[in-house]
């Protein structure tokens with residue numbers, strides 16, 4: 196049985212305006228997670244890009260990566276992507292993280308094979324500095340995760356397993372450079388094409 200992807204409620208009161216964002220608001224969203232966790236979301240045994248199946252370029256979007264992004268979209272906006280609205284969901288940038296080599300990994304490093312994807316929601320084509328939302332994939336059962344999130348992860352240790360997607364406002368890291376970092380990546384990717 197695949198794991199469920201869940202965006203937990205915001206721990207702030209009132210909730211941070213991007214947790215969850217209103218559907219009308221133009222927003223650039225990046226998600227990043229460890230492959231072994233994201234892979235659990237798919238029941239058909241498909242996998243995220245990896246060293247064995249690397250991504251070709253930042254804008255040649257991986258099919259599984261797009262599926263992951265659309266799962267997150269549904270959690271964010273409580274609906275599917277509208278295929279008739281070309282600015283509803285516009286993938287902009289993807290990247291693959293690989294640290295450590297096969298067979299010579301440190302105990303923690305061997306799990307760090309990850310994938311990130313950025314998409315736009317109603318961002319005007321000529322806006323190269325839109326507001327951004329960073330979200331990270333989190334395993335609530337992983338004790339190392341607790342130090343990165345300000346949520347009570349114990350609430351989400353469920354069966355079937357839950358994989359959390361946590362917006363920056365509920366993370367320990369403040370993400371003051373998120374907007375610049377995410378928009379720089381998209382700008383570079385656009386330039387290269």
Ligand SMILES: [Zn+2]
Pocket residue numbers: 204205206207211214362363364365
């Ligand atoms: Zn929050």
